[in-house]
Amino acid sequence: MNFVQIRRDLHRIPELGFQEFKTQEYLLSYLQSLPQERLQIKTWKTGIFARIIGKNPRKTIGYRTDMDGLPIVEGTNLPFSSEHPEQMHACGHDVHMSIALGVLTHFVFHPVDDHLLFLFQPAEEGPGGAEPMLQTDIMREWKPDMILALHIAPEYPVGSIAIKEGLLFANTSELFIDLKGKGGHAAYPHLTNDMVVAACSLVIQLQTIVARNVNPLDSAVVTIGKINGGTVQNIIAETARIEGTIRTLSVESMNEVKKRVEALVKGIEIGFECEARIDFGSMYRQVFNEAALTREFMEYVRSHTDMNVIECEKAMTGEDFGYMLEEIPGFMFWLGVDSKFGLHHAKLCPNEGAIDKAISFISKYIEFKGNQS
Incomplete structure (x- = not known):
């Protein structure tokens, strides 16, 4: 099987959450082309569950990929660039799926x-598919006893993985703030409540x-x-919208940051006589x-594969796989x-040599775990 070609096929058809x-459809077509004796396939929304029946099952090992x-707008100029306007696999999910x-x-x-x-x-980039996928009847019936996943890292060389016990990625939250004041003619600012000015003031305050x-x-x-606000250069903006993200290393800090956002927005409402x-x-x-599964995985990869294992630092990146790890060890x-x-860049271009290497060492590890007495 040519999984590099599969990656290229998937790269052409990126779709949002x-x-x-x-x-x-592409994934199902491929899965249905395989021998079906041990393969069970169920769909959920735009996602797929695929179970391989074990020979002498005692547990279930899960492997998750995002889609x-x-x-x-893609800027790679690759011959297999995205065919979908203003959509791109700029986070490597095409690579994830092919692996x-x-x-x-x-x-x-x-x-x-x-x-x-x-x-x-589906929907890892938003609005989030992991949490609702966990709540399905299919997941309750087939729930794994352990689970693993990967994410591509542009900064590390092919032939290496980076991992650590404990916290790897941060808690994340989206942030959308809509402001509504009173628009009007640019020549009469005293008769308006300018939401471009209010938005600019709020952005500076949020950075504190x-x-x-x-x-x-x-x-x-x-x-x-x-930031979006206004219509043309000589009309004072009646509305403005701010979009951003919050990332913290603890749930407590996330709650505190959100409280402070709410307080600052309340101050903008009062100071600029607007609604928010x-x-x-x-x-x-x-x-x-x-911890234990991570250590075992690192030791196995070091001892039984040619991959280089790097003990990395935690990162402020976000991943809804965290919901799965709350319920399932992994x-x-x-x-x-x-x-x-890097990730989310219009010219992200992963080295496809990583695909076959990943398939090989992950298969070896799962074989070890799946036959472990």
Whole structure:
């Protein structure tokens, strides 16, 4: 099987969260082409559950991959660039899916004692597919006893993985703030309540939260990535919208940051005589790697594969796989793909040599776990 070609096929058809219809169709077509004697397939929204029946099952091992793309105009100029305008696999989920299919294919032909459950999860980039996927009847019936997942890492070389016990990724929350004042003619500002000015003032104030409200021994990030306001140059804006993200290393800090956001927005309402609405959108739990399983995985990879294992630091990235790790023991790791451009960049270009390497060493580890007495 050519899983690099599969990656390229998937790269052409990126789709946003819960819109992964072509992606699901492609994956199902491939899965249905495999021998079905031990393979059970069920769909949920745009996601897929695929279970391989074990030869002498005592437990179920789970493997999760995400499916969705990002609203980014691709800038790679690759011959297999996105065919969907303003959508791109700029976070590597095409690579993730091709690896998952490679591992699954291996075990269709070489089953282990235990059941294996492959989760093709939609909407990781938003609004979040992991939490509702966990709540399905399918998951309750086939729930794994342990679970693992990977995420590509452009900064690490091919042939390496990076991982640590405990906290790997941060708690994250979206942030949307809508302001409504009173618009009017640019020549008569005294008769208006300018929401562009209000939004600019609020953005500056939000940047004080981490500096002055978070314990300096803790870590938090408040980033504003988008502002919309106004219509033309000579009309004072009646509305404005601010969009951003909050990231913290503890749930307690997340709660405190949100309280401070609410207080600052209340001050803007009073000071600029406007109305404001806050939406914290989707919140993702921290990715916390179970210590014993993580240590065992690191030791196995070091001893039985040619992969280089790097003990990395925690990162402020977010991943809704954290919801799965709250309920199921397991871990996530970074997979080196050696790209000049980073995650969420229009020119992200993972080294495809990482795909077959990942399929090989993950299959070896799952074989070890799936036949473990």
